[in-house]
Amino acid sequence: MPVLPSGVLGALDPTSDRAVFRQIADQLREAIDKGKFAEGDKLPSETELVEHYGVSRMTVRNSLSVLQGEGLVVSEHGKGVFVRPRPPVRRLASDRFARRHREQGKSAFIVEADAAGSHPTVDSLEIKEERPSQDIATRLGGPRRVLARRRRYLLDGRPVEFATSYLPLDLARGTPIAEPNPGPGGIYARLEELGHRLDHFEEEIRARMPAPSEVKTLQLASGVPVIHLVRTAFDTEGRAVEVCDTVMAADAYVLAYQLPAT
Amino acid sequence: MPVLPSGVLGALDPTSDRAVFRQIADQLREAIDKGKFAEGDKLPSETELVEHYGVSRMTVRNSLSVLQGEGLVVSEHGKGVFVRPRPPVRRLASDRFARRHREQGKSAFIVEADAAGSHPTVDSLEIKEERPSQDIATRLGGPRRVLARRRRYLLDGRPVEFATSYLPLDLARGTPIAEPNPGPGGIYARLEELGHRLDHFEEEIRARMPAPSEVKTLQLASGVPVIHLVRTAFDTEGRAVEVCDTVMAADAYVLAYQLPAT
DNA sequence: CAGTGGTCTAGACCACTGC
DNA sequence: CAGTGGTCTAGACCACTGT
Numbered sequence A, B: 001m002p003v004l005p006s007g008v009l010g011a012l013d014p015t016s017d018r019a020v021f022r023q024i025a026d027q028l029r030e031a032i033d034k035g036k037f038a039e040g041d042k043l044p045s046e047t048e049l050v051e052h053y054g055v056s057r058m059t060v061r062n063s064l065s066v067l068q069g070e071g072l073v074v075s076e077h078g079k080g081v082f083v084r085p086r087p088p089v090r091r092l093a094s095d096r097f098a099r100r101h102r103e104q105g106k107s108a109f110i111v112e113a114d115a116a117g118s119h120p121t122v123d124s125l126e127i128k129e130e131r132p133s134q135d136i137a138t139r140l141g142g143p144r145r146v147l148a149r150r151r152r153y154l155l156d157g158r159p160v161e162f163a164t165s166y167l168p169l170d171l172a173r174g175t176p177i178a179e180p181n182p183g184p185g186g187i188y189a190r191l192e193e194l195g196h197r198l199d200h201f202e203e204e205i206r207a208r209m210p211a212p213s214e215v216k217t218l219q220l221a222s223g224v225p226v227i228h229l230v231r232t233a234f235d236t237e238g239r240a241v242e243v244c245d246t247v248m249a250a251d252a253y254v255l256a257y258q259l260p261a262t
Numbered sequence C: 001c002a003g004t005g006g007t008c009t010a011g012a013c014c015a016c017t018g019c
Numbered sequence D: 001c002a003g004t005g006g007t008c009t010a011g012a013c014c015a016c017t018g019t
Helices: A020-033 A046-053 A057-069 A108-115 A134-139 A186-193 A212-217 B020-033 B046-053 B057-069 B108-115 B134-139 B186-193 B212-217
Strands: A073-076 A080-083 A090-092 A120-130 A146-155 A158-168 A198-208 A226-235 A240-249 A253-260 B073-076 B080-083 B090-092 B120-130 B146-155 B158-168 B198-208 B226-235 B240-249 B253-260
Touching (some): A020 A057, A108 A120, A186 A198, A186 A240, B057 B073, B186 B198, B186 B226
Parallel strands (some): B090 B253
Antiparallel strands (some): A158 A240, A226 A240, B120 B146, B146 B158, B198 B226
């Protein structure tokens, strides 16, 4: 019979107004914060917690689901409940679309991940002509049809980002942009070759909990939000030439921006 | 005896591998997405769902907790479970720290909220001299002590943001920056008057689920992540003169940035 | 007061994991 | 196989809301 590590978890306070399952969650959270359970460590099993606290199993499970909702732990069927490991974080710098970064051969994602020592992959590439949603159409100035480029990015086998680029069809059809591999420098380099010299990008950032489909494609643990980023690329004539809609696993990213003080 | 709106919710598929509580959650989610329950609407009560689906109450509660985790519904004790209303969103533009916005009297938050027709408030103002955390110290170039200005921002009575500004103590002590009201244009205007002409800001953005203390101060519904923003202000000599650590209710914000293409 | 959600019990059976 | 978490039942009592 396994025994709990002594002294890690205390006793319940029966005089407290705080619900029992919250008290248990508090004690586990504190133990994790203090490092008594390290990243990747297994928490005591539900059975052990039931015995330690003298409560029913549903109460213990309720406690654990609180911690899951906070993103502190993940449960693995048949194995146990573990302190959620913090994945390596990808830092998106504010100069990531600078023209000088486009001169090379590979895509920004590949170059950057290689440099960070990660193994990058891109999959589920899909290129379609379609009717834009209301929002995308507005951002692009109202084209009736667009070219949509969808792809998923993975780091070391783990999906971290799902992105769709939309371009006005009259601009992209029949160009390398409509090809699976648009060539060195990506579609921004191709746009410039087509005479759309890029002037600036606008990015809008939101954070929210993922929809079920996003949980699936990004293999998100519960308690992990997504960052929803919508970028619009403008050429020097002020025309919106591309909108890129990106959903990122929030625990895999830090976004960095530089703002002028003038 | 209240009766369920006919046709809104279907039946369970006993042949499906999908867990019953997930099937129920799916049906409720679909009904919400389709607008059959609008924002602020009350869902059927747990008792009604128990009767409709012929399952136990715990199963129904499990379904509802799934939707709560997704941020789709909020429950109110003694009243019911409601489709979560989308609060008005505050848009932070990339030029929000431009010098021209500092020339006026009030703080950026107040001016902007007034313009948007909201009623802004600032509370729990706290100004302290303290020892900086490792992270803050590093960002500020290693001062031994800092001035910390903490405050909470509310829109129409709802807390939306909690921010702490840190400044090297040698720079801020005895200046208006250490006063509760630093005067027109805020601390950035005062910094410039003190000879620290601002050059640019760097912002780092993360999203995650809130810690329990953040749930409390921001009165967050479950299923609402926070945006964690750390901004560093640099003067024209390249010195970091302020770090502002901000935690925002993610459902109340859209951040907008402009990136150069060069 | 009746109706609502919040907490908790004491079981049961299942599916997945590792030995 | 034993141990783990996943699902579900059928109750119980409580606290909060509105009338």
